[in-house]
Amino acid sequence: MRERFRINNRIRAREVRLIDENGTQVGIVSVREAIMMAEERGFDLVEVAPNAVPPVCRLLDYGKFRYEQSKKEREARKNQKQSELKQIRLMPKTDDHDLATKANQAKKFLLAGDKVKFNVRFRGREMAHPEIGRKMLEAVAEQLRDIAVVEQKPLMEGRVLSLLVAPNAKVLKAAQQAQKAKIAQSKAHTKTDELGQSEAPVEVEVDDELLEGEDLDDGDLDDEGFDDDEFDEEDFDDDDLDDDDLDEDDEDEEEEDRRS
Template sequence: MALKPSSPKPGGGGNQNRPGNSQNRPGGNTQNRPGGQQNGPGGGNRPPQGGRRPFAPRQQQTEHRINDAIRAPELRLVGDNLAEIAEATGQKVETGVYRTSQLVSWAEEMGLDLIEISPNAEPPVAKIADYNKFLYQKKKREKELKANSVKQQLKEIRFGPETGDHDFEFKLRHAKNFLSDGNKVKAYVQFRGRAIVFKDRGELLLLRFLKELEDFGAPEQLPRMDGRRMMVIIAPKKSPKK
C-alpha cells in the first residue's frame, strides 16, 4: 500500500517557514536581524572607535555686545571720534542718546562696530570703533595697570548730583595732581534719599570729569552704579601732561 506524503501541519515539524526558523526569525541569521553585522546599528557600517561625529561650530562669543547683538533700544554715544562720525555720515553727531538702530547704521557705513561698553548704565553707553582695535587697546591698558598696581594708591573724590562748577573745578585740580603723582582716582557721586532719581545727572557729571582728565588718565571702566553711588576709577597715564 502506497503511503501518501504528509502535508505540513501548522506548527508542525517542518522547518522551512515556521516562525522559529533561523532564516527568518528575529533572533536568527545575522544577515537580517537588528543586531546583525551588515546593517545593524552596531554592525559593520558603524564608524571606527574614536571617529566621533563633529559638532557644529559654535557662534563666536565676544566680551561685549556689539552691533545687532545689542538689545537696548537706545544708547548714549561717547567717544573721541564723534567729529569723524559726523563727517562720514553727514549728520550732526555729539555725545548724547540715540536710537540703537541709527548707531548700528552709522557703524556699518564706516566699516566699524557699535560697542556697548557700559551695559548697566541707563541708557547703556556705547561707542563706534573697530572692535579688534578696541580690545587690543583695552588689554594693553590692563597690562600697564597691572604692572603699576603695586606702586599706586587709590585716592577718592566725592561729588553730589548738584555739584556746582566751582566745586567741580576744585576737585578736578586735585584729581590732576593725584594722577600726575601716579595714583589712581576713584570718583563717585553719592545719592542720598530721593536724590537717587537724579542718576542721569551723576552720570553726565562723571563723563564730564573723565573728559577733563583725558590727558592725565583713562577710566578702567565707564561710570556704573554701586549701591547708592555712581562711580568710576581712573588710572594715570605713563607720561601725563602737566
C-alpha cells in the first residue's frame, strides 16, 4: 500500500484518462476516483503519459512492470555489440609490407565493431624524427578510410605516437546485426537442445502373463531333448585306454628308481 500511495501521489492533475488492467480505456475520471478503483482491484495507478492533456494513467502491478522493463533493458544491452579497444604496435623501422599486414589485421578488428589504436614507439635517436611515425600513421588511416573514421589524430605521448580509429556507422551497424544474428542462432540451438532433452523416454509395456510360469512349461525343456542315447557308453570304450600303455609306463618308472 505504501508503494502504491507513493506512485499515486506523483499525479498532480485533477483528472486523468484512465486505462484499466486489461488495456481498456475507462475514460476521463478524477484522480480520487482512479485511486479508489486501483485500491479496490489491487493494482497501482501509474502515470504513463504525463505530458498529455489530461495525463494518461494505467492500472498495473508496478513491481512486475519494473521487472519487465529491466529485463527488456538487459536484453537490449546483450544484443548490442560491446566495442573493444585493440592495440597494434609499430616501429619507425617497420617496412611497407609489414605495415600492410598490420592494416589488414586492423580491418578485421574494425569489421567486428572494435576500435583500433596504432602505437608507434620510438627508441633512442629515433625521437629526433617523429615525422616518420606520423607519415606511417597517416598512410594507415588512408588505407582504412573506407571502413573507419579517425577518432584521435596522431598524438605524441612520451615516446609513443598514437592514432585511434573506429568503425564508421555503416560498418558498426553491420557488426551489430551480425552479433544479433549470432545470439539468435545460439538461442535457437539452446532451445533445440532443451526440446531434445525434454522428450520423455519410450516406455515398453510388458504383459505380466509373459512373465508367469505357465508360459515356461516344463514340457518345453523335456528330458527327451537330453536322451541318454546321445552319450552312449560305446563312445567311452575302455579299449581307448589300453592297459599295455599303462604297464609300459610303470616299468619305465621302476627302471629309473633302480638307477637312482
